[in-house]
Amino acid sequence: MSQASAGFPWFIVWVVIIGFLPGLLLLIAGRRGKRIDDHPICRGCGFDLVGTHEPIPDKHPKCPECGTRREPLVGNRKRRPVLVLAGVLLMLASLGGAGVWGYQNYGAEQLAKYKPVWLLRWEARSGSSSAAGVALSEMTVRLKNGQLSNTALERLMDDAVAYGPAGNPLLTNVAIGNAWDDLAVELLRRGVGTPAEHEIIGRSWIEFSVEVRAKTHVGESVPIRFKRREFGPSYAAGLYGHLDPPVIVMDTQRYPLGMSSGGSLSATRGGGSSSSGWSGTSLAPSYGLPRGLGLGVHEMVAEVPVRITDGQNGPLLVHWTEPHPVRFEYVPEGGDPIAMIHDPALAAQVEQAVELRDGELTVNTYGINAMLDWSSIPVDLAYQLYMQRGEQKWKLSTVASTQTVGNHGFGIGGAVPDEWEDGTLVDLVFEPAPDVASDTPDITAILDHAFVIRGVKIVRPTNP
Secondary structure (H helix, E strand, C coil): CCCCCCCCCHHHHHHHHHHHHHHHHHHHHHHHCEECCCCEECCCCCCECCCCCCCCCCCCCECCCCCCECCCEECCEECCHHHHHHHHHHHHHHHHHHHHHHHHHHHHHHHHCCCCHHHHHHHHHHCCCHHHHHHHHHHHHHHHCCCCCHHHHHHHHHHHHHHCCCCCCCCCCHHHHHHHHHHHHHHHHCCCCCHHHHHHHHHCCEEEEEEECCEEECCCCEEEEEEEEECCCCHHHCEEEEECCCEEEECCEEEECCCCEEEECCCCCCCCCCEEEEEEEEEEECEEECCCCCCEEEEEEEEEEEEEEECCCCCEEEEEEEEEEEEEEEECCCCCCCEEECCHHHHHHHHHHEEEHHHEEEEECCEEEEEEEECCECCCEEEEEEEEECCEEEEEEEEEECCECCCEEEEECCCCCCCCCCCCEEEEEEEECHHHHHCCCCCCEEECCCEEEEEEEEECCCCC
């Protein structure tokens, strides 16, 4: 494809003059036809007036068919289909040639530069063709360059809310969804639209959920987890989503939680490729819960303040508060047992799925820094990890995971005895831990299977 020429595409104008206009003239001539006699013809209805009556001086003959008294035309005419066909073919050839030349030399992106905003909006709203993505990109460029009126900006915000991912959950075209997102980013940066419209768009970029353990022993802390999942816009937009410290509302009392999280809005729509993260804590009397709660079901609302900023510490673009009703039950001791699953097939699958990254435990200033890599596991797991060397056994991390699909990484840590030098070989022991499962919001049954990764090397890097 050749580079687009600068300026207006004058070639297309010449094609119209040289090819289209002669074709149009041939079409007109063919439809008008050739005169085959000199009979008077009614100008109103085309009736042949020959022999109908004698002309009256100073008056035109009256048509006996329609009553028109006008100067008649001269001669019947016979249409010429060959000229009609030739004209149509010449017109189609010229238009087709101009279209092919224009697309090859300008491309859809270049041609979009000459389209009016109303046409670009119509193409964008179609939502199902490549033209929609091109139209959205062109309008985004014009928006950045300040080439759109305030009225056009307001209409684009209306379109983004109604036809983009924010208002159209049935939009499955990933590229078009991201193009709508990029357009919405520029609209937000310029403060176009209302706070309600901003919130609608923001909610299409971040999803939040709250999980709390359904049953907890009375008087103990209640595990709670705040999960977020980010979608578009593209990473290049540079937006950042913040989950500010949530507030637990219970019995008209408000209990702020000292925790927050955030992440770049850098995911791509479609294909399940959205980024995610979570923050967990435990509710306790005076920290999220009133004192003196007894047995039974307790209901509350977790209010999650959400902000989206232009960059991690940049200007605020949109903010809202997500209310999440949650409930849990305080039960007597033993009222929340963790079910233990005995399944040799699952046990073999877990041993095969769990690997220690790099096959070693690296020691730094803060202790062990290592990762466990797990592939798909169709069962919940909760383990206490130990290092073992001979009769010595040293506690490391705890690991808890719900059923996983695909590859996941889990960081582990802990201290290493000073006498264990660089190169020392140890065994990494996994022992089922129901108490670890009880500290999660969602695990109620775990695999009852202990296993060992043998011959793991302790690595103590030499300080520079």
